Amino acid sequence: MATNVTIAPYAATPAELIPAIASNTRATFRTNKTKSIPWRLTQLRKLYWAVTDYTPQLTAALLSDLHKTDYEATLTEIDWVRNDCLFMIQHLEKFAADEKLGSPHVPATFSVMSFRIRKDPLGAALIIGPYNYPVQIILSPLIGAIAAGCTAVMKPSEHTPACAMVLKELIETRLDKNAFAVVNGGIAETTKLMEERWDKVFFTGSTAVGKIIAKKAAETLTPVCLELGGRNPAFITKHANLQLAARRLMWGKTLCSGQVCMSQNYILVDSEVVDSFIEFLKVAYKEMFPNGAKASPDLARIVNKRHFLRIKKMLDDTKGKIVMGGQMDESELFIEPTAVVVSSKEDSMMAEESFGPVFSIYPVHSLDQAINLANSIDRTPLALFSFGNKKENERVLNEMTSGGATLNDAYFHGSCNTVPFGGVGESGSGSYRGQASFDCFTHRRTVATTPNWAESLIRVRYMPYQWKQLKFLTRMTAKKPNFDRNGAVVKGFGYWTGLLLGLGGKGVKGAFLRWLFVLVVVAGMRAQRA
Numbered sequence: 001m002a003t004n005v006t007i008a009p010y011a012a013t014p015a016e017l018i019p020a021i022a023s024n025t026r027a028t029f030r031t032n033k034t035k036s037i038p039w040r041l042t043q044l045r046k047l048y049w050a051v052t053d054y055t056p057q058l059t060a061a062l063l064s065d066l067h068k069t070d071y072e073a074t075l076t077e078i079d080w081v082r083n084d085c086l087f088m089i090q091h092l093e094k095f096a097a098d099e100k101l102g103s104p105h106v107p108a109t110f111s112v113m114s115f116r117i118r119k120d121p122l123g124a125a126l127i128i129g130p131y132n133y134p135v136q137i138i139l140s141p142l143i144g145a146i147a148a149g150c151t152a153v154m155k156p157s158e159h160t161p162a163c164a165m166v167l168k169e170l171i172e173t174r175l176d177k178n179a180f181a182v183v184n185g186g187i188a189e190t191t192k193l194m195e196e197r198w199d200k201v202f203f204t205g206s207t208a209v210g211k212i213i214a215k216k217a218a219e220t221l222t223p224v225c226l227e228l229g230g231r232n233p234a235f236i237t238k239h240a241n242l243q244l245a246a247r248r249l250m251w252g253k254t255l256c257s258g259q260v261c262m263s264q265n266y267i268l269v270d271s272e273v274v275d276s277f278i279e280f281l282k283v284a285y286k287e288m289f290p291n292g293a294k295a296s297p298d299l300a301r302i303v304n305k306r307h308f309l310r311i312k313k314m315l316d317d318t319k320g321k322i323v324m325g326g327q328m329d330e331s332e333l334f335i336e337p338t339a340v341v342v343s344s345k346e347d348s349m350m351a352e353e354s355f356g357p358v359f360s361i362y363p364v365h366s367l368d369q370a371i372n373l374a375n376s377i378d379r380t381p382l383a384l385f386s387f388g389n390k391k392e393n394e395r396v397l398n399e400m401t402s403g404g405a406t407l408n409d410a411y412f413h414g415s416c417n418t419v420p421f422g423g424v425g426e427s428g429s430g431s432y433r434g435q436a437s438f439d440c441f442t443h444r445r446t447v448a449t450t451p452n453w454a455e456s457l458i459r460v461r462y463m464p465y466q467w468k469q470l471k472f473l474t475r476m477t478a479k480k481p482n483f484d485r486n487g488a489v490v491k492g493f494g495y496w497t498g499l500l501l502g503l504g505g506k507g508v509k510g511a512f513l514r515w516l517f518v519l520v521v522v523a524g525m526r527a528q529r530a
């Protein structure tokens with residue numbers, strides 16, 4: 001439990017300081033010191049200890065900003081980031097090492113030129129964060145930026161002011177001051193930051209603001225990673241384990257009080273099982289909150305009055321039927337986990353992302369209808385969840401696009417800090433976490449080195465051109481297609497040889513089958529001759 005900690009009152013960074021802060025990080029990048037692997041490792045190690053030492057302040061700030069309890073603060077923010085640091089420290093040298101390019105990327109004729117991919121840091125990065133995971137979503141991308149050898153400026157959400165101030169102190173007192181800085185503020189400060197030149201902008205937030213950021217970045221062709229929101233569907237067929245589905249989806253809407261960009265906004269339930277599913281939801285609620293959600297010591301609150309009123313309006317305007325929850329208390333910014341059965345995709349519960357503990361249940365008569373509906377509501381949600389048999393789950397994956405997906409659970413694909421995480425289409429572009437965080441801030445630069453002695457080999461490229469040489473090269477290197485003009489594979493000698501060589505697949509069993517086949521054929525031919 002966090003006690004006796006002081007957190008500085010929120011103060012926006014004076015706008016006139018922003019250009020100097022940005023240019024300082026650009027200048028530091030140009031010193032090349034951030035490219036040294038030992039320097040990067042030192043910064044990551046310092047960050048690990050900074051987060052460890054600032055745990056009381058971070059815990060207190062998360063409680064103050066979101067009523068996020070110690071438990072969630074530890075699991076999803078503080079330990080998450082500490083584990084991110086350790087993972088990156090352990091694997092950085094491997095991630096940063098050059099990748100040699102050989103077959104099949106480089107043809108045999110070019111092999112003497114030695115091709116490789118060098119992992120270059122992109123430069124100075126800007127990381128803009130949202131309010132729901134104010135610590136994790138600033139520091140996890142920062143870990144990627146440090147690992148890649150970038151400098152960075154961070155802009156935490158102004159809606160989580162305590163976290164923003166702790167992050168500023170933690171970063172600016174523990175990391176290299178010239179390489180890393182925090183700018184605090186809201187729209188005005190972010191706009192000012194976006195007027196600066198960056199080599200990468202990493203933005204997490206709403207789709208609406210994501211568009212503003214992407215447009216501004218496009219003016220200077222600055223690459224962006226956009227981690228945005230969306231309306232995420234869950235599918236429940238009559239083959240689902242309803243009890244588990246109810247419990248797991250309840251978890252999805254109770255962690256951080258449902259202020260999770262991946263959590264389900266609506267559940268498409270086969271109408272034959274909808275009543276049982278609702279009963280199981282109520283059971284799950286009772287198990288999680290034996291004295292009611294408001295009395296629970298575990299449930300976070302809505303971040304502020306604006307978002308409280310936004311979610312309240314969704315419930316006030318619905319034409320659906322509340323089948324679980326429904327209580328609210330503005331003085332505490334409390335909203336009970338609430339399920340509403342709806343019958344129209346225009347319903348207020350369906351029309352926008354809920355980003356809170358409320359969700360809708362939409363009865364459907366078939367999986368066809370469910371998939372069509374989901375595709376018409378949001379073609380590219382950040383996440384989807386399917387609870388059916390194997391075939392049904394595969395159908396959902398095959399017939400819908402989404403940033404990530406979890407089968408038979410709520411967002412487990414997004415609960416592991418080392419696997420890539422990102423959106424697609426309107427829910428974003430680019431990914432991070434684990435090695436993807438390193439890659440996100442890295443330019444994969446292809447480098448070729450031509451040895452002096454290769455001059456006669458490469459004569460063919462020089463003027464005056466000599467057809468004889470080109471024809472010789474073509475004869476040696478030209479590849480023939482194994483398909484005709486209709487796209488059909490031509491079953492010639494090459495096809496049958498390939499089939500024979502591939503018989504039984506790779507591995508010992510495959511090799512044994514191939515040799516067995518050859519022996520049978522040879523034995524047959526001998527028998528014929530005898």
Ligand SMILES: NC(=O)C1=CN([C@@H]2O[C@H](COP(=O)(O)OP(=O)(O)OC[C@H]3O[C@@H](n4cnc5c(N)ncnc54)[C@H](O)[C@@H]3O)[C@@H](O)[C@H]2O)C=CC1
Pocket residue numbers: 128129130131132133137155156157158159185186187190191204205206207209210212226227228229230260261262353355382423427428
């Ligand atoms: N894909 C992902 O990983 C995640 C996505 N989100 C999404 O974020 C949203 C909730 O977070 P919010 O903090 O409300 O997002 P937001 O988009 O309102 O704010 C995000 C950041 O952008 C800044 N900002 C706001 N308006 C701006 C403007 N007009 N110009 C420049 N900067 C501006 C804010 O100061 C903040 O730092 C939800 O839509 C949620 O789905 C949240 C967490 C994770």
Ligand SMILES: CC1=C(/C=C/C(C)=C/C=C/C(C)=C/C=C/C=C(C)/C=C/C=C(C)/C=C/C=C(\C)C(=O)O)C(C)(C)CCC1
Pocket residue numbers: 075076077080132133137259260261262263414415416
């Ligand atoms: C105990 C032993 C074993 C088994 C261990 C098992 C099975 C452990 C299971 C742990 C679970 C279920 C952990 C769940 C963690 C959930 C987390 C961390 C969720 C995080 C969610 C986040 C951060 C959400 C973020 C949302 C964002 C960014 C957003 O979208 O807005 C063995 C291994 C079997 C044997 C040894 C002992």
